[in-house]
Amino acid sequence: MFEMLDGRLREYLTGFAEVVIAIVAGMVIGGLVMVIGGYNPVDAYYQLFVPSLTTKYGVEMTLSFATPIILTALTFAVGVRAGLFNIGAEGQMYMGALGAVIFGAITLPSILYLPLEFIAAAVLGMIWGVIAGILKAYRGVNEVVSTIMLNWIAYWIVESMRVYVIPNPVDASKTVSVPPAGRLPLLVEGTELSAALIISILVLAFTYFLLWKMAVGYEIRAVGYNPLASRYAGINVRRVALYSFIIGGFTAGIAGFCEVAGRPPSYAITTGLSNLMGLGFDGLTVSLIGYNHPIGILLASIFIGAMKAGSRNMQIYARVPLEMVQTVQGLIIIALSIPGLLRIISRRIGGVR
Amino acid sequence: MNWSMIWQLFVQTLDASTPLLLAATGEIIGESAGIANIGLEGIMLISAFMAVYADSAFANPLLGVLAGLATGLLLGVVHGYISAYMKGNQIVTGTGVNLFAAGFVAYSIIAFFHVAGYYTIDLSLTVPKIYGVSPISISSLIIAVLAYYLLFKTQIGLAIRACGENPEAADSVGVRVELVQTLASSIAGLLTGLAGAFLSIDWNASITKQMSAGRGFIALATVNFANWNPLLGIAGSFLFGFFWVLGEWIKNIGWLKQLIPVDLFNTIPYLATLVVVAGLIGKSRPPKYVGVPYKRE
Numbered sequence: 315m316f317e318m319l320d321g322r323l324r325e326y327l328t329g330f331a332e333v334v335i336a337i338v339a340g341m342v343i344g345g346l347v348m349v350i351g352g353y354n355p356v357d358a359y360y361q362l363f364v365p366s367l368t369t370k371y372g373v374e375m376t377l378s379f380a381t382p383i384i385l386t387a388l389t390f391a392v393g394v395r396a397g398l399f400n401i402g403a404e405g406q407m408y409m410g411a412l413g414a415v416i417f418g419a420i421t422l423p424s425i426l427y428l429p430l431e432f433i434a435a436a437v438l439g440m441i442w443g444v445i446a447g448i449l450k451a452y453r454g455v456n457e458v459v460s461t462i463m464l465n466w467i468a469y470w471i472v473e474s475m476r477v478y479v480i481p482n483p484v485d486a487s488k489t490v491s492v493p494p495a496g497r498l499p500l501l502v503e504g505t506e507l508s509a510a511l512i513i514s515i516l517v518l519a520f521t522y523f524l525l526w527k528m529a530v531g532y533e534i535r536a537v538g539y540n541p542l543a544s545r546y547a548g549i550n551v552r553r554v555a556l557y558s559f560i561i562g563g564f565t566a567g568i569a570g571f572c573e574v575a576g577r578p579p580s581y582a583i584t585t586g587l588s589n590l591m592g593l594g595f596d597g598l599t600v601s602l603i604g605y606n607h608p609i610g611i612l613l614a615s616i617f618i619g620a621m622k623a624g625s626r627n628m629q630i631y632a633r634v635p636l637e638m639v640q641t642v643q644g645l646i647i648i649a650l651s652i653p654g655l656l657r658i659i660s661r662r663i664g665g666v667r
Numbered sequence: 668m669n670w671s672m673i674w675q676l677f678v679q680t681l682d683a684s685t686p687l688l689l690a691a692t693g694e695i696i697g698e699s700a701g702i703a704n705i706g707l708e709g710i711m712l713i714s715a716f717m718a719v720y721a722d723s724a725f726a727n728p729l730l731g732v733l734a735g736l737a738t739g740l741l742l743g744v745v746h747g748y749i750s751a752y753m754k755g756n757q758i759v760t761g762t763g764v765n766l767f768a769a770g771f772v773a774y775s776i777i778a779f780f781h782v783a784g785y786y787t788i789d790l791s792l793t794v795p796k797i798y799g800v801s802p803i804s805i806s807s808l809i810i811a812v813l814a815y816y817l818l819f820k821t822q823i824g825l826a827i828r829a830c831g832e833n834p835e836a837a838d839s840v841g842v843r844v845e846l847v848q849t850l851a852s853s854i855a856g857l858l859t860g861l862a863g864a865f866l867s868i869d870w871n872a873s874i875t876k877q878m879s880a881g882r883g884f885i886a887l888a889t890v891n892f893a894n895w896n897p898l899l900g901i902a903g904s905f906l907f908g909f910f911w912v913l914g915e916w917i918k919n920i921g922w923l924k925q926l927i928p929v930d931l932f933n934t935i936p937y938l939a940t941l942v943v944v945a946g947l948i949g950k951s952r953p954p955k956y957v958g959v960p961y962k963r964e
Contacts, residue, residue: 353778449944458705459944462884466881466934474931595766602759637774637876638770641774642770644770644771645763647760649763651757
């Protein structure tokens, strides 16, 4: 039956099956890590997924956690499409959040808050992205090294700003909060699901359009597919790298905006950037699981979003530290890096070719 | 500035450069064979934790160091096997290790030490020093010299470099490319594991969830700076190590502290690394087949 499907569909199904296998493998090994730590993995996985995918409140929280990681996933995906390994979404997102939260310290006519927060977040994200882009395009600096350095620089800049420039006058553990006029409306009262989700999906659609329907997207994909041939075809490879970093910086910056303007109750940046930390790397996982494709990213963001939403449940009811979520994510990525995982396993099971 | 201050500055720089030099030396061997590992950061972090764990369980720093070495070796073997034999995507595997490490170490500090984020060991459990200098630091210099000798003066070194420069030619003269690559990756893991043990049970007498703090990636920058030569790696790691010392040193200047937030000085090592790497254009050339899985026709 499998042979009767047309090639493209078959390719999608194989890809899907490989992701499922990688996820199962990651979860099984993650389960072993929990057993060694003295926890009950069945309990933990139940708390991680069941409430966050089967209750109304759980689904709403899942979507709220999917919101920023769709955007940081796009950063990585646009990089990969151009043949770049941009792992700087983390720092670009910090800078975006900084751009948005600064308006908590500025008095403005209420109508201006949201647009200005959005613009500042986007601009700071893009600046942080384009630095790595310029270093890559004109100085040949490996983007893996430069983006990680920029992540750390962004971390300390934002942390310094939190402590010395825009501290919260009543609560030393965070920055000023953006005023009510500068917050995105909640989609469901009493949850953390805000209009940020709509923004996130609009940016996703925009990026899809950009990559597949516009000349610049065609150039990005061409360079990623074959840089040498693209150069002979007259594509400016340097410019494409810059564009890719700028688009990626934009989406990551907006992720920072969404967290500051769209997540109750703090609407601020907390100590050690704890409410932002890891959202950039979650996006990397989402993008890899979603085959760096906008549709795949949307589906994968719900999976990782559910894990993030469920991590609090897991910590409270199964008593497993919520860092376990990132541990499992890492294991899934390691499993995903093995090509033909499906083939290897099916050969083991029954000699099926 | 007197002699004792200069000596102190030297020891501090040596300390800061040791993890960079160890990881960079290992990575030079790995990349010379064609295996790139961007998971050094994660290997360093997990090894740092395992070293503390074994050290406090057995109250024996030597066992702590061995645990760090063993952890690094294991992760190096896994990375090498996935890269060389399974033809996996090296950069994705390394990323997976980094993510795993960040989660695993934060989780393990809570699960095994029942504290969040930070665990300190007694100074009596740290690696004993020789005239104020860590034996691991001294070893790192010796290892770098030996690695140079191995890579450029022996038949084995030639085989390693052949796998990274032209795996097909190496294969045709009977070099077992996948085996050499896996072993080279294992050495990279082993030395990075020692770097991790140095961080936790030698230099800092503690483990934190962000202990490696980008050092794995600065080691990658050091590899580039050294142009895949372990002797130049010594110079590179001293340079990058010095920036860490400089950052700490500037923090203690009184009038500057009034002027600029102290936390901002933490950006110095990263900023300096970026500037140095940006200045390297065209001066270094990676092995031709680094990161490319070798597939027979």
